[in-house]
Amino acid sequence: xxxxxxxxxxxxxxxxxxxxxxxxxxxxxxxxxxxxxxxxxxxxxxxxxxxxxxxxxxxxxxxxxxxxxxxxxxxxxxxxxxxxxxxxxxxxxxxxxxxxxxxxxxxxxxxxxxxxxxxxxxxxxxxxxxxxxxxxxxxxxxxxxxxxxxxxxxxxxxxxxxxxxxxxxxxxxxxxxxxxxxxxxxxxxxxxxxxxxxxxxxxxxxxxxxxxxxxxxxxxxxxxxxxxxxxxxxxxxxxxxxxxxxxxxxxxxxxxxxxxxxxxxxxxxxxxxxxxxxxxxxxxxxxxxxxxxxxxxxxxxxxxxxxxxxxxxxxxxxxxxxxxxxxxxxxxxxxxxxxxxx
Numbered sequence: 001x002x003x004x005x006x007x008x009x010x011x012x013x014x015x016x017x018x019x020x021x022x023x024x025x026x027x028x029x030x031x032x033x034x035x036x037x038x039x040x041x042x043x044x045x046x047x048x049x050x051x052x053x054x055x056x057x058x059x060x061x062x063x064x065x066x067x068x069x070x071x072x073x074x075x076x077x078x079x080x081x082x083x084x085x086x087x088x089x090x091x092x093x094x095x096x097x098x099x100x101x102x103x104x105x106x107x108x109x110x111x112x113x114x115x116x117x118x119x120x121x122x123x124x125x126x127x128x129x130x131x132x133x134x135x136x137x138x139x140x141x142x143x144x145x146x147x148x149x150x151x152x153x154x155x156x157x158x159x160x161x162x163x164x165x166x167x168x169x170x171x172x173x174x175x176x177x178x179x180x181x182x183x184x185x186x187x188x189x190x191x192x193x194x195x196x197x198x199x200x201x202x203x204x205x206x207x208x209x210x211x212x213x214x215x216x217x218x219x220x221x222x223x224x225x226x227x228x229x230x231x232x233x234x235x236x237x238x239x240x241x242x243x244x245x246x247x248x249x250x251x252x253x254x255x256x257x258x259x260x261x262x263x264x265x266x267x268x269x270x271x272x273x274x275x276x277x278x279x280x281x282x283x284x285x286x287x288x289x290x291x292x293x294x295x296x297x298x299x300x301x302x303x304x305x306x307x308x309x310x311x312x313x314x315x316x317x318x319x320x321x322x323x324x325x326x327x328x329x330x331x332x333x334x335x336x337x338x339x340x341x342x
Contacts, residue, residue: 001231002090003212004057006124007073007222009114016069020061022111023048036061051105055079071114072123075102087184087205089128092228118223125225127234128212129340130184131333135207138183140330145170145181147283147319148242149308154179155285172238176217179238184208211235211337232341239337244308246317248330251275254316261314271314274307279320284308 011019020036027035027050034050045062052058058074078085080101081094090098102117114120133141146164154160154172163171168190169182184205192199213234218225225231249257258271274287281287292300311318317332 001092001127001129001228002077002226003126003128004124005073005075005077005122005126005222007075007120008123009071009120011069011071013063013067013069015113016061016063016071019071019112019114020046023059023061026110053079053083054101054105055081056105071112073120084200086200087188087202089130092226092231095226118226119221122218122220122222122225124214124216124218126212126214127231128210129235129337130208130210131336131340132207133209133333133336135185137330138186138207138209139167140325141209141333142167142170142181142183144248144317144319144321144330145243147278148244149284149288150242151285176215177238178214178216179242180210180212180214182210182212184210209333211239213238228341232338236338236341239334243332243334244312244317245332245334246312246315247332248317248319248321250321250323250328251279253328254311254320257314257316263310267310270307271311274311275316275318275320278318284318 024036027048031050034048036046036048039045039047039060042060042062044064045060047058047060049058050056055076055078056073057076058072060072060074062068062070062072076086077090077095077098078088081090081097082088099117106112106114150172153174157173159173160171163169168186169180171182172179185202185208187210188199188202188205215234254275255272258268261268263271277290278284278287281290288301288304291304308318321327321330
């Protein structure tokens with residue numbers, strides 16, 4: 001359900017000084033190699049990674065010239081309760097344990113006067129699910145997903161453009177949300193190679209497809225965001241928008257389904273023509289621009305959307321399987337993703 005969290009507690013200058021001294025005193029005494037140090041990229045912050053193997057990947061103390069002070073934590077909650085859980089997400093049922101460990105570290109070990117875990121502000125949260133799929137199908141899903149309906153506010157982002165051709169992930173960034181769907185094993189393999197370090201064994205991630213939505217710039221308490229329906233909405237909202245329902249078919253198979261449907265001949269031909277247009281344009285988003293171009297934007301956008309819905313109602317995803325793949329059918333993993341949230 002949750003991979004990473006970025007938590008913030010705003011303090012007065014007096015509180016900041018007290019917290020800084022308490023942490024630095026503890027680190028000097030017990031972990032001298034990991035004392036608070038000036039962040040080279042953020043002149044207002046001191047950081048330590050002393051507790052990273054326990055899930056507290058970074059503790060940051062911030063004091064700005066205009067009076068803003070805070071303590072911030074980049075947290076991998078699963079690692080706080082399972083030292084071998086680096087490649088797993090944290091279930092909602094596990095957050096009571098996370099709370100206990102978090103409070104123990106800050107209140108008992110570091111002797112800080114800070115709020116209970118559930119009452120920190122969640123500045124960022126990564127809602128995520130992993131589903132297991134045939135390994136050889138994951139690259140194909142990535143190709144098909146990238147031909148779905150990608151909103152302009154993602155496509156116009158420079159970081160989205162940078163990673164759109166990646167073979168291992170589907171990365172879309174906007175102002176305050178990031179969608180990241182990726183091959184767990186291949187992504188870790190690439191990271192390990194680039195880092196030059198040996199990672200903990202991650203062979204169990206073979207066949208895992210991660211669907212993740214990163215929500216940034218939040219201002220709610222941890223308690224308020226750890227809601228199953230809310231986390232599900234964060235993941236499924238973009239899946240519904242970009243991919244939607246409907247299995248993937250070859251053109252011949254999709255045409256056959258349409259021909260056997262209850263639509264009249266004119267509507268059937270309209271659905272077939274839409275599939276041809278999407279195939280010709282290289283995806284739903286590109287086809288929509290072609291369809292609406294030079295026309296009444298609102299009217300033709302609505303008409304385009306209704307045609308896509310009719311296809312999905314027939315269990316046809318508007319993105320067709322490329323002919324060269326030599327297969328007629330690929331199941332949409334929509335139901336598998338939803339099942340994780342049950």
